[in-house]
Amino acid sequence: MTKNTIKMAxxxxxxxxxxxxxxxxxxxxxxxxxxxxxxxQAPTDPNAMGAGQITPGSQEDFLQQVGQYGDRILFETDxxxxxxxxxxILQRQAQWLAQYPGTRITVEGHAxxxxxxxxxxxxxxxxxxxxxNFLVSIxxxxxxxxxxxxxxxxxxxxGSDEQAWAQNxxxxxxxxx
Amino acid sequence: MSLFxxxxxxTTFLLLLLGAQAAMAQTQPPAxxxxxxxxxxxxxxxxxxxxALVAPxxxxxxxxxxxxxxxxxxxxxxxxxxxxxxxxTQGPNxxxxxxxxxVTAPQFGYWKARPVEQLVQGFVRVGGDGNLTVxxxxxxxxxxxxxxxxxxxxxxxxxxxxxxxxADAIYSRLTGELPFFDSRIAYIAESGPKxxxxxxxxxxxxxxxxxxxxxxxxxxxxxxxFSPNYKSILYLSxxxxxxxxxxxxxxxxxxxxxxxxxxxxxxxxxxPDGQTILYSMAVSGNTDVYKISASxxxxxxxxxxxxxxxxxxxxxxxxxxxxFESDRSGSQQIYVxxxxxxxxxxxxxxxxRYATPEWSPRADLIAFTRIAGDFRxxxxxxxxxxxxxxxxxxxxxxxxxxxxxxxxxxxxTAKGSGKTGIWQVDLTxxxxxxxxxxxxxxxxxxxxxxx
Numbered sequence: 112m113t114k115n116t117i118k119m120a121x122x123x124x125x126x127x128x129x130x131x132x133x134x135x136x137x138x139x140x141x142x143x144x145x146x147x148x149x150x151x152q153a154p155t156d157p158n159a160m161g162a163g164q165i166t167p168g169s170q171e172d173f174l175q176q177v178g179q180y181g182d183r184i185l186f187e188t189d190x191x192x193x194x195x196x197x198x199x200i201l202q203r204q205a206q207w208l209a210q211y212p213g214t215r216i217t218v219e220g221h222a223x224x225x226x227x228x229x230x231x232x233x234x235x236x237x238x239x240x241x242x243x244n245f246l247v248s249i250x251x252x253x254x255x256x257x258x259x260x261x262x263x264x265x266x267x268x269x270g271s272d273e274q275a276w277a278q279n280x281x282x283x284x285x286x287x288x
Numbered sequence: 289m290s291l292f293x294x295x296x297x298x299t300t301f302l303l304l305l306l307g308a309q310a311a312m313a314q315t316q317p318p319a320x321x322x323x324x325x326x327x328x329x330x331x332x333x334x335x336x337x338x339x340a341l342v343a344p345x346x347x348x349x350x351x352x353x354x355x356x357x358x359x360x361x362x363x364x365x366x367x368x369x370x371x372x373x374x375x376x377t378q379g380p381n382x383x384x385x386x387x388x389x390x391v392t393a394p395q396f397g398y399w400k401a402r403p404v405e406q407l408v409q410g411f412v413r414v415g416g417d418g419n420l421t422v423x424x425x426x427x428x429x430x431x432x433x434x435x436x437x438x439x440x441x442x443x444x445x446x447x448x449x450x451x452x453x454x455a456d457a458i459y460s461r462l463t464g465e466l467p468f469f470d471s472r473i474a475y476i477a478e479s480g481p482k483x484x485x486x487x488x489x490x491x492x493x494x495x496x497x498x499x500x501x502x503x504x505x506x507x508x509x510x511x512x513x514f515s516p517n518y519k520s521i522l523y524l525s526x527x528x529x530x531x532x533x534x535x536x537x538x539x540x541x542x543x544x545x546x547x548x549x550x551x552x553x554x555x556x557x558x559x560p561d562g563q564t565i566l567y568s569m570a571v572s573g574n575t576d577v578y579k580i581s582a583s584x585x586x587x588x589x590x591x592x593x594x595x596x597x598x599x600x601x602x603x604x605x606x607x608x609x610x611x612f613e614s615d616r617s618g619s620q621q622i623y624v625x626x627x628x629x630x631x632x633x634x635x636x637x638x639x640x641r642y643a644t645p646e647w648s649p650r651a652d653l654i655a656f657t658r659i660a661g662d663f664r665x666x667x668x669x670x671x672x673x674x675x676x677x678x679x680x681x682x683x684x685x686x687x688x689x690x691x692x693x694x695x696x697x698x699x700x701t702a703k704g705s706g707k708t709g710i711w712q713v714d715l716t717x718x719x720x721x722x723x724x725x726x727x728x729x730x731x732x733x734x735x736x737x738x739x
Contacts, residue, residue: 127647136595139558181685189615191573203714212394224701224706225659225663225682225683226659227512227643227644227657227663228510228563228686228731229511229554229568229599229600229615229621229643230597230599230615230620230643231658232524232552232555232570233554233575233597234597236570236573236575237313237573237574237575239573240572240573244573255349259529259530259632260531260552262460264485264487265483266483266706269481269482269706271682271703271704271706282516
C-alpha cells in the first residue's frame, strides 16, 4: 500500500519546514489516508489471497496481515516518539499477535547514516523500546518482545538523501519462531 | 608468535649520542585564543635523504636477504617520515648506494649538492644468533655533523619495528615531539554492499603494514580499542545476535563478555592504565555510561543518570576525568566529569552537534566529530575553548589520537556508496592522507607506542 510512501513523501515535504527538534511529526498537511484507521484492506483478505500457501502465525502471515510497511514505524531525526500513525500500525501488529499468543517478536531499532556510530546504537535501542513499550501498553506480554539495535549498520534504503534516511529511521517488528 | 613476546625480544641500546648542535624544531608561542601548535622550521628540517642501509656480507634470513632488508628498512624510514607530514624525503629509490665506511663518515659535500638538509644512513648486520643488528645514524648536512645514532637488535621478522624505532628517533630529534611510528591500530575492515556490509575486526601497524584480520565477518564487529599493553582488544560484536562488548585476548584468541547483562553494551574504552573499562549500556532504552574493572570480576559503576543518551567517553591521560557525549540538552554535546561521575559539565557550545570526544594522550586537547550539516573532525581544549576544525568532507567521524598527540586518525564515509576509508590529519588540518588498507576501513583506534 502507499500509506508509508505518502507519509515519506509528506515527511520529505514538511521536514525542511519543521524546526529541528520538533517533537510532532504529525502535521495537518498529511493526507487523510495516513490517519491509520483503515488498515486491513484487500491484501489481508485471507480468502482472496491463496492463504493456503502461507502458514498462519508465520512471518509471511504477519507481513500479509499487517500490510505493506505495517511491520515498521518511522521516526524523525533524533526522535523516538510513537505518534498516532505509529500507534495504528502497532495496534494492527498487536491484533495479529493476539491471534498467535505463542509467537514471539523482535523489535529491531535503526538509525539513519547521518549519526555517529555509538550514538546511533543508543538511538536504535531507544526506538525499539518505544515500539515495545507501546505494544506492552496495549496488552502484548513484555516477555514476548525482544529488542535489538542495529544503529546505522543495516539501512533499508541505500541512498544518501532525506527520503532514504526517513525510511531508515525505523523500528521493525519481526516474528520469531 | 605473540606481539608481546616479540616486543620483549626487542632490546634497544643506545650506542652513542653525539653533537647536539643539530637544527631543532622551533616552537612558536601559541596565539592567545588557539590551542598550542608546533610549527616546524621547515627550511632546516624538511628535506631528508635516506639511502639504503648497508648490509656488509649479505646473508639470507627468514625475512629475506639482509641486503634487501637494508633497502626495505630505508623505505619504511623514508615513508614514515614523509607520512608524518613534517618532512620531505628522498630515497632509497633514486639515491646511490653507499659503502660501509661512509655510514660513519658521510660525504657531506655530495649530499649538500642534492640538496638535502638531513641525512639518514645505517647498516644491517646478521649476528651469530640470527638476529639483526640495525644501526641508524642521523646527520645534519648543513653543519656536517652527526646528530644522533641508535642501534637495535631484532629478530629478522621484526625488521619493520627497527625501522619504526629509527624513524621515531629521527622524528623526535628533529621536532622535539614524542615518537609515534612504532605503534599499532585496531580498526574495522569493511566489505560488501551498503545494506549487507561485512565488518571484521582487524589490526595493523601504524603505517598499515603487518595487517591481520581477527574475526571472520560472520557477525558484525564494531568500535575496537587496543588495551594499553596491546594484549587484548575491546570491541562490540553481534556474535550472539545482540550488541555486546567483549574483551578479545590476542594470544589465546579467546574472548569474554565484559559484564553479564541482558542489556546492550557498546562504546567500550580503556582507562589509560588498562585497569578500568568504560562502556555504555542501554536499559529500557535509556543509555548511560558505566565503568567496570578490567579484571572481569568487578561490579559495574553507573557514572551518569540523566534521561536520554549518555554515551562513549574517554579518560584524561591522568585517569582523573572523563569526557563523554550526552543529548541531555536536546542534542549531542560534549561533557566532562570526574572519573567518579561527579561534576558533570558541558564544554561544547559552538553550534551543531558534537560527538565522539577523545582526550589527547598529551592532555592538552579533545578531538571530536562535529555535526553541522556535514561531519567534520576537530579539536578543542578540555575547557571547550580554542575549537578548530581539521577536516572538511561529507562524513568524517570518530577521531583517534597518535600516541604523541600530534596526529589524528578518523574514518571517512562516502556519500551514496557508503564506502569507508581510514585517514589521518595533522593538528593544523593541512596535511591529510588516507591509510592503505586491504579493504574499506572504519572505527580506527590508535594504541600507544609499543612497550
